[in-house]
Amino acid sequence: MRHLLIFLGTIFLGLFIILVYRNSHLKSDTKPVLRVYASSSFISQWGPGPWLKAEFEKTCQCKVEFQESIDSYLMIQKIKSESVRGVDVVMGFDQFDLELARQSAAWKKVERPLEDQKDSYALNKVGDFVPYDYSLVSFVHRISDLSPAPQSFQDLSREDLKNQLVLIDPRSSSLGLQMLLWLVTSYGEEKAFELLKSINENVKIYASSWSGAYGLFKEKQAGLVLSYVTSPLYHKIEEKDMGYSAAAFKEGHPLQIEYAGIPEACKECELAQEFINLVLSENGQKIIVQKNYMFPVLKDVLENSIIKEIPPYERLPIPAPSISERERLIKKWTQLRRSQ
Amino acid sequence: MFAAFFESIKFVAHLLPVSFLRIFFGYVYLQQAIEHYDLGWLDKPALSLWLNQALLKAEIPPWYAWLIENAAIPYWQQTTFIIIGLEAAIGISYLVGYLVRPIALIGAGMMLAQFAFVPTLDQLVNYKILFVVHVFLAWIGAGRVLGFDYYFYKKQRGIWW
Numbered sequence: 089m090r091h092l093l094i095f096l097g098t099i100f101l102g103l104f105i106i107l108v109y110r111n112s113h114l115k116s117d118t119k120p121v122l123r124v125y126a127s128s129s130f131i132s133q134w135g136p137g138p139w140l141k142a143e144f145e146k147t148c149q150c151k152v153e154f155q156e157s158i159d160s161y162l163m164i165q166k167i168k169s170e171s172v173r174g175v176d177v178v179m180g181f182d183q184f185d186l187e188l189a190r191q192s193a194a195w196k197k198v199e200r201p202l203e204d205q206k207d208s209y210a211l212n213k214v215g216d217f218v219p220y221d222y223s224l225v226s227f228v229h230r231i232s233d234l235s236p237a238p239q240s241f242q243d244l245s246r247e248d249l250k251n252q253l254v255l256i257d258p259r260s261s262s263l264g265l266q267m268l269l270w271l272v273t274s275y276g277e278e279k280a281f282e283l284l285k286s287i288n289e290n291v292k293i294y295a296s297s298w299s300g301a302y303g304l305f306k307e308k309q310a311g312l313v314l315s316y317v318t319s320p321l322y323h324k325i326e327e328k329d330m331g332y333s334a335a336a337f338k339e340g341h342p343l344q345i346e347y348a349g350i351p352e353a354c355k356e357c358e359l360a361q362e363f364i365n366l367v368l369s370e371n372g373q374k375i376i377v378q379k380n381y382m383f384p385v386l387k388d389v390l391e392n393s394i395i396k397e398i399p400p401y402e403r404l405p406i407p408a409p410s411i412s413e414r415e416r417l418i419k420k421w422t423q424l425r426r427s428q
Numbered sequence: 429m430f431a432a433f434f435e436s437i438k439f440v441a442h443l444l445p446v447s448f449l450r451i452f453f454g455y456v457y458l459q460q461a462i463e464h465y466d467l468g469w470l471d472k473p474a475l476s477l478w479l480n481q482a483l484l485k486a487e488i489p490p491w492y493a494w495l496i497e498n499a500a501i502p503y504w505q506q507t508t509f510i511i512i513g514l515e516a517a518i519g520i521s522y523l524v525g526y527l528v529r530p531i532a533l534i535g536a537g538m539m540l541a542q543f544a545f546v547p548t549l550d551q552l553v554n555y556k557i558l559f560v561v562h563v564f565l566a567w568i569g570a571g572r573v574l575g576f577d578y579y580f581y582k583k584q585r586g587i588w589w
């Protein structure tokens with residue numbers, strides 16, 4: 089036992105000394121670090137994160153450090169557990185996350201520059217969060233694989249779509265929750281769950297995040313995936329492939345708006361505001377369009393970008409549910425999944 | 429032939445290859461500890477993200493979820509420090525064959541704790557295999573072959589070598 093204690097003590101003491109040495113070494117580098125929480129798709133090498141970081145670091149005399157979170161719901165959990173550590177900026181909440189985010193942490197008031205240039209959608213600042221992009225939600229498919237393309241949720245239970253659907257878990261992803269609310273708003277709760285039961289027969293997998301779901305779809309593991317009306321544009325531009333389309337549903341399509349916020353416990357609060365200013369600037373919004381494939385909130389950028397090519401889809405307004413209502417629906421969804 | 433089958437339990441030449449298995453595991457654990465350190469696990473809350481994802485899994489027992497939520501996540505830096513330290517301890521112990529028995533039991537305990545975290549069947553199987561390997565190394569006292577445990581075993585005997 090004595091040997092074991094001495095051995096473990098030596099290892100931990102060694103690790104502790106290395107840490108102390110490294111921390112004292114790091115302190116000599118005085119550049120402030122801006123910590124930004126964002127989704128994996130935002131900070132990946134093909135996403136807008138690295139471009140915004142490079143642009144910001146040109147002038148800020150600081151370092152931008154991204155912290156990855158697979159989905160906004162997980163991001164809230166993360167902030168909840170680490171609020172004392174001081175996160176500076178959080179990117180990627182949608183309108184259904186805001187109440188939960190407010191409940192999980194205190195947020196600073198975010199200034200929104202260029203207020204007069206906002207897009208035709210009513211993207212007004214919502215209290216302490218500021219919108220930076222948006223898109224309508226839809227089901228994306230390869231044109232050659234599905235004929236005819238589904239035009240409603242009822243079509244998703246078609247026999248030829250057996251094992252063709254990749255949906256997203258509403259427990260872990262806000263986009264997954266969007267689909268559930270989309271169904272409930274379109275059909276009423278009872279009919280929506282009946283329909284979901286038959287749609288589930290065709291589901292190959294419920295992925296935990298959008299990136300996981302879209303990855304499976306891209307690998308041709310499925311023919312239809314829950315995504316955005318802007319997704320086919322990605323294939324057109326990045327892969328020169330015109331063979332993708334976003335289905336137009338007669339029920340209409342929900343709008344997902346992405347927000348940025350600054351937690352009250354931020355360490356580099358001024359830099360955080362400057363970073364948000366960059367995201368909302370003309371240059372930042374162009375990066376969002378080119379790398380995130382979402383609609384910009386600046387009207388001028390929208391008018392002059394390729395994203396304008398996307399055909400109009402009918403919008404279905406979905407009111408944000410309360411936290412208890414959201415939890416009740418998710419519980420009902422979980423029970424349905426377990427019973428199948 | 430059947431007599432030879434039962435007599436074969438006396439055959440011990442396989443213990444030398446087992447020591448190579450131990451050394452290989454030591455290398456893997458030490459590399460993992462260094463990788464976690466290099467990736468900045470002590471500065472970034474990578475562990476708490478992982479734990480948060482684990483919390484979404486319905487199969488986690490409530491007491492374990494409580495432990496994660498109230499101890500491991502709020503004190504993620506301390507938890508990460510302990511995990512990296514233990515990984516380094518397992519790595520060094522297995523590489524040089526010192527204190528393999530008690531350290532292997534700690535390794536088995538770590539694997540046992542991870543059963544509750546794993547999101548997919550594949551990973552669950554991996555953790556189970558690793559658990560069995562640790563128990564196996566502890567059982568045979570793998571540090572006594574090509575390791576310093578042999579010196580202490582000769583000198584002191586006892587179950588820890």
